[in-house]
Amino acid sequence: MPSSSLRLKTTLFTNYLIHGFGMIILTQNLVKLSHHWNSSLTVASFVLSGIGIGRLVAYLLMGFISDQFGRKTTLLIGMTTYLIFLVATPFNSSVALAYALAILAGVANSALDSATYPLLAEINKNGTSNSVLLKAFISLGEFILPMIVLFLSQNNLWFGLSFMVPATLMALNLANLLPLNVRQSQQVIEEADLQGLVISRPKKVALSGGLFVYGYTSMAVMIWFTQWITIFAKKIGFSTTVAHFLLSLYSLGSITGVITVVVLLNRFNLKKPVFVTLNALSLLAITTITLSTNADLSAVAAFVFGFSAAGGLMQIALNTLLSIFPRHKGMLTGTFFIFGSLASFSVPIITGLLVKMPHTNIMAGDIIVAFVGFLVALIMLVTLPPENSSLADARKSINKIDSKLIALLEERFAAVNxxxxxxxxxxxxxxxxxxxxxxxxxxxxKTKNKDLVPYNQAIVQxxxxxxxxxxxxLK
Ligand SMILES: C=C(O[C@@H]1C=C(C(=O)O)C=C[C@H]1O)C(=O)O
Structure with a gap:
């Protein structure tokens, strides 16, 4: 790997470590911030919704900028806006400005996504495992930040330092990116032409439609679970400890899942089987959680659910989408994440209504969401051709086919005998x-692709x- 590509990847992954901080930095400091803003906790938590608004508003625009003006421009927008959010928030004492800054954080998030997912697909010829790795960096950030917040409060240090740590990292990261020459979009499109998947139009429509639906379900299935599992577990009679423990097991499963998926995708060409198996596992796990009244069984199921549903499936789906339409990766990433944002917005509303109805098992609805996701996985299984992500990969496939041909030729010669x-x-x-x-x-x-008839006939001749x-x- 050239050093510039390694440097670029370092920038991209560090961005997502910082984004992991950013995802929870307002909630982790909410009490301190509400004092600062002279507001109630309710008003302060309203500020959080600004992030969602910023994401929704900016995704398409950032996707467009990413395709038209290049990934680096979009990255710079995302990193600069994140830096402004991180530096200004702890000093600001106005709620209105806090809301504007939260919107800015949402814009920053959408810019990073619209630039990074396409870029990773381009650097590594659809390298799905790198996209899944982004998720690991987000989780790492989410894991570290609470410890920093706790350390600061235990040592009576200024809470704003928890913002300054990621801000400093972001400033260093910007300095790292600025001199880098990220390939211009035009070059990318020419190469992208070669990389696009060759599949029929109806298959393209079915698969891409399915993957957009998956943008919604993959997010919804996780939000549904994380929002309700603790309440649900207490309601069916598990102890408070067990109820909270289920969520921790889910997080542990998620990290294990991400690492496993990255290793599997890096070593083997297993995208389709991994995707289908994990979707099946997540459906099985959420069904078990819904029906089980045994705490041990539920604990195993919560781990398996985190491992599968939150093990990078969303990233695999997005990467597949980008490989179908390589010319519009930025816009596709933006659209895909809009579906995800719609899930974060609608699941709390839907479940809020469901929970008011008597005799409803709140987790049962998540089975339906997981089932729709599983259906999309089946669509992928039948429509997506076996993919070779490198020359070496393609030759590996040819070697496998040749071995089968040789065995068949030997059988044929035996019949000729x-x-x-x-x-x-x-x-x-x-x-x-x-x-x-x-x-x-x-x-x-027998030849299905009629273009190949003369070649197949010549071979058999x-x-x-x-x-x-x-x-x-022979004698
Ligand atoms: C094996 C045969 O002998 C020859 C070889 C053929 C083949 O390999 O398929 C077919 C016709 C013959 O010219 C046969 O007659 O079936």
């Missing part, structure tokens, strides 16, 4: 042009020429 024996006893000539014509007609009939030579060599 039998034919030869019958011909010898009946004193029949080796060459039979009628039979050869039949064989070639059959090749034309060569096989038959050799089969005759082989017969002549």
């Amino acid at each position: 039998d034919v030869h024996k019958f011909k010898q006893t009946g004193q029949i000539a080796i060459k039979d042009l009628n039979r050869e014509r039949q064989v070639l007609d059959n090749v034309a009939k 060569t096989i038959m020429d050799n089969s005759r030579q082989y017969q002549a060599s």
